Amino acid sequence: MAVDGTPDPYEVEIPFGTRLKLHRTRRGLTRDVLGGLVGRSASWVKAVETGRLGTPKLPILLRLVEALRIRDLAELTGEQSVPVDLFTGPGHTRLPRVRASVNALTLGDDGPAPTVERLRARLAAAWRARHSASHHRDVVGRLLPALFEDSQRAVRRAEDGTARRAARSVLSEVCSLAQFFIAYQPAESLLWRVAERGMVAAQEAEDPHALGVAAWLLAQAHRDAGDWEAADAVTEDASRHLVRHLPDGDRDVLAVWGALRFEAGYTAARRGQAGTAWRHWDTARKAAERLPASYFHPMTSFSRPVIAAHAVTVAVELRSGHEAVRQAGRAPAEAIPSRPRGARHRIEQARAHHLAGQRDEALRVLEAAHAAAPETVRYNGFARRMVLEELESRDPRRRDGAGGLAERIGLLT
Template sequence: MSFTDAAPEPIAFGERLRILRVRRGMSRPVLAGLLGRSPSWLKQVERGEIHTPPLPMVLRIAEVLRVRNLSDLTGDQSMPVDLFVGPGHPRLPEVRAAVDAFPVAGTDRQAPDAAHLRARLARAWSARHSAPNHREVVGSMLPDLIRDAQLAVGQADTGPERRAAHAVLAEVYSLSQFFLAYQPDGALLWRVAERGMVAAQESEDPHTLGMAAWLAAEAHRDAGHYDGADAVTLECLRHLEPHLADGGDDVLAMAGALRVAAGYTAARRGDTGAAWGWWDKADRIAQALPADYYHPVTSFSRAVMGAHAVTLAVELHSGGESVRQAARADARCIPSRPRRARHRIEEARGYQLDGQSDTALATLEKAHENAPETIRYNGYARRIILEETEAKSPERRRRASELAMKVGVLAV
């Protein structure tokens, strides 16, 4: 083989780690702190002075840096594991086709009115919160909802009709984002998020705009765009401020959900004070809402504040605080199956951080019983399960392997 035909030198693990850290805009001390290690240890790993850490640490690095595929971090293409991208749902092609279709206003078919579309949306949200296979149920409803809402916007004649139709369309796009999240079509997710923001702005409705901004911030944060998440969140909070006194419970709840979103982003950055400060502000809003209030899109309510506290502690990588918050939170008070399952996953993250791996695995088993489709698409759950398949305990390896096959992390 000639010199020019030589294969390029593979990028070492440490250099891959450094590149990914810099791309995330994360300093070495911040990343080291989130991993529970010293900056000097991280520096040695990045320089190759310490060999690739064991799998549990590699998985935690991938989680903190939001590395979607382990091969991007390890360089090992023989076992590409998508941690934060779930499988493509069978309904995905139908939903994609409805989003991509060009809506023709001049069609002979009459669009349903806004009241009819809102009733269908309410049924869809109810199904999402109550069905264990919520992605399947929502995915079957979305294509017709998307087409009809687009048609309603095109056929609206007056200003009020157009604004009402845009509000419905924005909410349909919000529902679509829940279906599309963590599926292998990031471009489609962003397209829907952007269309949702445009429709919300056209609606001129504060509550609708708050929903679209909240979901856009979620998408930015999940992609590691923390500045983008903050920009959307804080700008929308400023917009909502004049409407809080007379906007009703839904507008107040959106302001609360956006404050939680700001806290999540601060926690991802490792800013403990800001994270809990935003939680306190959100909790004050939650206490001002009726005891039985539950926002259908964001799940914001009194019942969910305990779950948010668990997540903040976990994102700050505080195992002891995560377990303390988990003991205070009552998952039974959360009326939504997928939100309850997500809370169980967050509890499992906390237990594992605290060294209680058996309890973490048992909690994930509860999450799977409650809403299988939630855990199947959750990168944190997939990471814990994959890590536990390497546990020293044969019994824990067996349980983790069984759950891994159910979730789809390992092939049957």
């Protein structure tokens, strides 16, 4: 039993409709909003919740899981024998070594400390390697342990407060890189630990750029956990802090501020607040237009091509299929100078076509995303959900195409 007296859907044997209602109310969604998110009416949601309609078939179940941000299908169905972790990909082979480097204290270590300048150069090279690699998690996972060890050593060996703040700034940004590796793996507690460590290091460094990036990632973690209020609070607090530094003309700080404004729009779109979502997106767009046309922020990917890609995400989250397809046509993935970020945009384009009922095109775009960066598709819950849905298709061509992709991204193993 929860502290507020409501039944716990994980422990009590209760009907599907009641489970659905509990998850919906815990997420703060009305029946209208949830119905819109899954392509059904509010009356349909009510009929399911009250038991007049039975448990939906798999394609609708997967849409409900996505809308409610449930990480295991069994939490909704009550069938503990059929776990489906849609939003958690497989554990990467390099995860244990990364975990060990995060957990290690190394207090007795007497190795030489690299300079902050050298650490920054290595960190910049790691970001470049990530953006150019198809198997980017493997690349980042190989570099992270040494970056963690050396940046912590630089903090410990700093000779004065100025040097220590500079080293903590680097440590914070190493934590940010680590979150890209850890995300969507079965390591939720590790992700939160790294996110919080990155935020603390950024605050101690008194570095607005590092703090903005740490807040950007922390807001995403809250949103993906379903805590939209916490995501909004982090986004707004960090945005207010960065505004004071915008007159200094630092374009990286401007980019992070723009990325935070889009995050506010993303969360609003998840809530179904169309006007608020597009208003925040437009604010972010104006920030992108103040940056050079060739500019690309290495951590948030904020840039003119990516703000165009973000418009697809807003439309998809608002369940506006035809608008999402229209925006997808205006935002070519080839314009994004990053293989994983371009593949992520292709997944959003596939979601747009899927939402608009253009299932063949959705599969074609997913194939293109996989060709560009297989690991992005393998670890993306939206891609996994679309492939699983198409495995149930009545069209044998789509079913066969989805089967081949499902095998390549590890869904059938």
